[in-house]
Amino acid sequence: MSRLKRARGAVLLVVVVLLMALVGVVILAISTVRQTFPQTTGELKIEGLTSSVQVIRDDRGVPTIYADNAADLFRAQGFVTAQDRFFEMDLRRHITAGRLSELVGSSGIDKDRVIRTMGWRRVAEAELPKLAPETRQYLQAYADGVNAYISRAGSPEKMSLEYTFLSRTNPDYRVEPWTPVDSLAWLKAMAWDLRGDYNDELARARLSRRTTSIKQIKLLYPPYPYERNLPILSADDWKPSASADSSQAASAVPAAFRTADGAAALDAAARAVDAVPSELGAGRDIGSNSWVVSGSRTTTGKPLLANDPHLSLSIPGIWTQVNLQCRTVSADCPFRVSGFTFSGLPGVVIGHNDSIAWGFTNLNPDVTDFYLEQVTGDTYLRDGVQVPVRKRTETIKVAGGSDVTFTVRSTVHGPILSDAVPGVDEAGDRVVVRGAQQTNRYAVSLAWTALTPSTTGDAIFALDRARNWKEFRAAAELFAVPSQNLVYADTEGHIGYQAPGRIPIRRSATPDEPPGFWPAPGWDSQWDWKGYVPFDDLPHTYDPSEGYIVTANQAVTASPTPFLTTEWDYGFRAQRIRTLLASTPKVSPQVMSQIQGDVRNTYAPTLVERLLAVQVDDFTAQAQRLLRDWDGSQPGDKSRDAAAAAYYNAVWKHLLEYTFDELPPDMAPDGGSRWMIVIEQLLKDPKNDWWDDKTTPGVTEGSGEILKRALVDARLDLARKLGKVPATWRWGRLHQLDLKHPVMGDPSVPEVVRSLFDRGGIELGGGNAIVNANSWKASDPGYDVTSGPSMRMVVDLSDLDRSLWVNSTGQSGHAYDPHYTDQIDAWVANEPFPWPFTDQAVKEASADELTLDPVTPTGPSGSLSPTSPGQ
Numbered sequence: 001m002s003r004l005k006r007a008r009g010a011v012l013l014v015v016v017v018l019l020m021a022l023v024g025v026v027i028l029a030i031s032t033v034r035q036t037f038p039q040t041t042g043e044l045k046i047e048g049l050t051s052s053v054q055v056i057r058d059d060r061g062v063p064t065i066y067a068d069n070a071a072d073l074f075r076a077q078g079f080v081t082a083q084d085r086f087f088e089m090d091l092r093r094h095i096t097a098g099r100l101s102e103l104v105g106s107s108g109i110d111k112d113r114v115i116r117t118m119g120w121r122r123v124a125e126a127e128l129p130k131l132a133p134e135t136r137q138y139l140q141a142y143a144d145g146v147n148a149y150i151s152r153a154g155s156p157e158k159m160s161l162e163y164t165f166l167s168r169t170n171p172d173y174r175v176e177p178w179t180p181v182d183s184l185a186w187l188k189a190m191a192w193d194l195r196g197d198y199n200d201e202l203a204r205a206r207l208s209r210r211t212t213s214i215k216q217i218k219l220l221y222p223p224y225p226y227e228r229n230l231p232i233l234s235a236d237d238w239k240p241s242a243s244a245d246s247s248q249a250a251s252a253v254p255a256a257f258r259t260a261d262g263a264a265a266l267d268a269a270a271r272a273v274d275a276v277p278s279e280l281g282a283g284r285d286i287g288s289n290s291w292v293v294s295g296s297r298t299t300t301g302k303p304l305l306a307n308d309p310h311l312s313l314s315i316p317g318i319w320t321q322v323n324l325q326c327r328t329v330s331a332d333c334p335f336r337v338s339g340f341t342f343s344g345l346p347g348v349v350i351g352h353n354d355s356i357a358w359g360f361t362n363l364n365p366d367v368t369d370f371y372l373e374q375v376t377g378d379t380y381l382r383d384g385v386q387v388p389v390r391k392r393t394e395t396i397k398v399a400g401g402s403d404v405t406f407t408v409r410s411t412v413h414g415p416i417l418s419d420a421v422p423g424v425d426e427a428g429d430r431v432v433v434r435g436a437q438q439t440n441r442y443a444v445s446l447a448w449t450a451l452t453p454s455t456t457g458d459a460i461f462a463l464d465r466a467r468n469w470k471e472f473r474a475a476a477e478l479f480a481v482p483s484q485n486l487v488y489a490d491t492e493g494h495i496g497y498q499a500p501g502r503i504p505i506r507r508s509a510t511p512d513e514p515p516g517f518w519p520a521p522g523w524d525s526q527w528d529w530k531g532y533v534p535f536d537d538l539p540h541t542y543d544p545s546e547g548y549i550v551t552a553n554q555a556v557t558a559s560p561t562p563f564l565t566t567e568w569d570y571g572f573r574a575q576r577i578r579t580l581l582a583s584t585p586k587v588s589p590q591v592m593s594q595i596q597g598d599v600r601n602t603y604a605p606t607l608v609e610r611l612l613a614v615q616v617d618d619f620t621a622q623a624q625r626l627l628r629d630w631d632g633s634q635p636g637d638k639s640r641d642a643a644a645a646a647y648y649n650a651v652w653k654h655l656l657e658y659t660f661d662e663l664p665p666d667m668a669p670d671g672g673s674r675w676m677i678v679i680e681q682l683l684k685d686p687k688n689d690w691w692d693d694k695t696t697p698g699v700t701e702g703s704g705e706i707l708k709r710a711l712v713d714a715r716l717d718l719a720r721k722l723g724k725v726p727a728t729w730r731w732g733r734l735h736q737l738d739l740k741h742p743v744m745g746d747p748s749v750p751e752v753v754r755s756l757f758d759r760g761g762i763e764l765g766g767g768n769a770i771v772n773a774n775s776w777k778a779s780d781p782g783y784d785v786t787s788g789p790s791m792r793m794v795v796d797l798s799d800l801d802r803s804l805w806v807n808s809t810g811q812s813g814h815a816y817d818p819h820y821t822d823q824i825d826a827w828v829a830n831e832p833f834p835w836p837f838t839d840q841a842v843k844e845a846s847a848d849e850l851t852l853d854p855v856t857p858t859g860p861s862g863s864l865s866p867t868s869p870g871q
Helices: 003-034 070-096 100-104 106-118 120-130 133-153 161-166 180-193 198-208 214-219 255-259 263-273 456-465 469-478 572-582 589-596 604-612 618-627 640-659 673-682 703-722 751-757 824-828 839-844
Strands: 042-046 053-057 063-067 288-293 304-312 319-326 336-342 350-353 356-362 368-376 379-382 385-388 390-396 404-410 442-448 484-490 495-498 540-542 548-551 736-739 759-763 785-789 791-796 804-807 848-854
Touching: 042 070, 042 133, 053 070, 063 070, 070 100, 070 106, 070 120, 070 133, 070 180, 070 319, 100 106, 106 390, 106 404, 120 133, 120 180, 133 180, 133 456, 161 751, 180 456, 198 214, 198 368, 214 673, 288 356, 288 484, 288 495, 288 572, 304 350, 304 356, 304 484, 304 589, 319 804, 319 839, 336 791, 350 791, 456 469, 469 484, 469 495, 484 548, 495 548, 548 572, 572 589, 572 673, 589 791, 604 618, 604 640, 604 673, 604 703, 618 640, 618 703, 640 673, 640 703, 736 785, 759 824, 804 824
Parallel strands: 042 848, 063 319
Antiparallel strands: 053 063, 053 848, 288 304, 288 548, 304 785, 304 791, 319 336, 336 350, 350 356, 356 484, 368 379, 368 442, 379 385, 390 404, 484 495, 495 540, 736 759, 791 804
C-alpha cells in the first residue's frame, strides 16, 4: 500500500471517529434535553389521588383536566403544571422568598436583600392560616401534586435542562418539596410589579434636591385630560356615596418641608429597589387592555369580553393556560373554569367559567408611601418620643459562596428600604428641615398594602366558581392586592365593572398636593394611614347604558373621592378602543380581536403637525416628507406607514433626550403617555426652561431649535441604522423583541448556552400608548420591545367554544419541546386560536390523553403498589 493510500486511510479513519463522536454527542444532547419532557399519554400513578383523573392536551399542549373532586382536580393541576414549568416555579419561589442566591449564586444577593427586607415570604406565611379552609385545602392539594412530580423525577437534571447547566456551579443543589406558601408568595411579586405611584414619588423627591424648581417638576406630572380621554366610568355610571371618605385633603406643614428635604435618602431607596426583579414588568406603560360589550351591541346577541395584559415579555411566557373541569359540578366540586394562570398558583386567574367571564387591567392605585424617619441609634422619633426600631437578622445562603448576614430594620410604617443594599447607610445626608441644619440623618421606610396579610388567595377560587354579578362582587371584595380593574360579563347577558383592592386612606403632608405625592414626615402620626376605603365606596357599575366598558389603565372616574391616585395612564389606548367600538354598530369576536392588534398612534398627528412646520435641510426633508398624510399607524411590515413610523419614533426619542437632558439617566423619559402630554403642554410654552440645552452655556434654546435638532439627528441616526433611502425604512427592523430566559438569558451566561433558551429578532409593530402596546423605552440605547400583550383572549358568552386565545410563547417551559415556542408566530400576527371548553369541543381538539390514577395500597401492611417508570 502506498504512503498516500495509507495517509488517506488514516484521514478517513479520523473522519469516521469524529463523525461517530459527533453523533454520540448529538444523541447524548438529545437524550439530555428530552428526558425532561412531560409524559402526555398513557397512564401514571400519582400519590394522593382518590380517583382517576383525565388530562387531555390539544395541539398546543394546553391541558384540560377532568376530576371527580376538587382536591384531585388541583392535585392534578399541580402535577401537570410541574411537568411543563417546574424550573420556572422553582425560580419564582426562590425569588419571592429572597433565596435566589441559593439557586444562581452571588448574582442574586442584591435581589434577595431587598425582598428579605420587605419580607414577602413572611407575609405569605402569615396569610395562609387566615384563608378559608377550602382555599388551604386547594393549595395543599396543588402542592401534593407538585411534590408527586418532584418525587417521580428524582433529580433536578430530569426536571429541566436549566438544572444541568446550573449544576456546573451549584452541584449540591437539591429541590425542596413544594408548599402552599410557595404558591401564595407569588401574589407578592404580582403586587410589587403592579404597585402605583412608587417610582414617581421617589423621582419627585429626588428632583427636589436639585436646582429644579417645584413648578418645573410639576410640569412633568400634568393632570389627566378627562375631556379628551374619557375615564372608565362616567358620572352617570357611578357616583361616590355620601359616606365616601373626604378626609384625604391637603393639610398645612411648615414651608421648609415643601421641597421634600430628606430626598437624599430616597436616592438610596431608589437604588435599592432597582435591584428587585420585575417578574411581570415595570414602567408606566405596563398595564393592560380589557373591555366588555353588551349583547345589544354584538353580532352574537350576548356579551363579548376582551383582555390582553401588558407585561414584560420573556421565555417561557408569564402565563400558562389550563382548563379545569369537575366531571360533575357540585358544592364539593364547583369548578368548570378555563383561562390563564401563573405556574405555581392553582386555579385560573383570568378567564371564564360556564356562567361568567372576567378580565383584569392594572388599576394602579397609590398603595405605597415613603416616610422619612429620624433614627437615632436603635430608636426613631415618633410624636416627640423615641421608640425602638424593630430589628431582625436575615442570612442569605449563596451557591458557591459564603453566607451573607444582615439586619433588617423597620418602623411602624414598614421596612427601612434605605438599608436594603450595601453602602447606602451614608445616603441619608444631613439635610435642612424646617429651616435648620440637622445633625441626624433620615432613613426611608416603606408603607405598602401588600405587606399586611390579605385574602387575595381566597379571591382567585371565589372568582373561579362565581355564577353571577353578586357572587363576582363578593369575590372581588376579597381581592386585596394588587388592585385591578375587573370587567365582567355573563351568559345571561349582563356586563359590569368593579374596582377592588385595599386602598389606603391618608391625608397629604404637603399643602395643595394630593396624598402620596411627596414623602411624609414619619415622626408625626397625623400623616399615617387611617384605614382603607370601604369596598362599597369603590367605583363599580352594572349594565351601563352606553353598552360597553373600556379599561386600559386610564382614570377610573373624574371624582376626587375616594382618592385612588394621580398617576394614571393618560388614556390614549382607552380612547382609541372606545372610538373603534363606537364606530362599529355590531361588534363580532373577530372585530374584538382585530382591535387588540390596532397599531394607530393617536397622539402622533398632534406632534407631526408641529414637526412638518419646521424648516430643515434637503437631506432631512427627504425623511420629513414621510410624515405627510401619515395617520399615525405603526405597523411592523414594509409599508410606507412603517417607514413613517420608524422616522417618527426616532424623532420622538431624540426630542425627549434633548428636552430633558438635565434629568439623571434613571429618570429619563420612557416615552409613554405621560411624556406625550408633557411635550404637548411644553409646546404651548416655547421658551420654557425645559427646552434649554444645559450643555450649551450662554445659549438659550426654545422649542423650535430642539424640534429641528430632533428631526435632523433622527434622519442621520436612521441613515446609519436602516440605509440612506427613507422609503426603505421599516419600524419592525428597529422595533424588535428578544425573548430572554430569566436566568439563562442573562448576559453573564455564555452565548452558546443563551442560544438554547432565548429566541430573538422578532419584528413587531405597535408601540407606546398604542392598543397593540409593544412598548419600548425612549431612554434606552435602541428601540427594543420591553413589554407587550403577554396574552390575548376574547370570550364569547353566546358560545364559549367560539372564544379565542393565544399566549406569547407556548405552554411548555422546556427548551426544544414542541410547545416551547409554538404560539409565538400567531401571537405576533394577532391570530388567536380556538379555545375549546365544553366536553365535545375538548374531545374534538384532543391530541394527547394521559390518565392519572391513584396509588392503591396492597398487602396487609398497607404498603403502596409500585408506580410506573418515571418520565
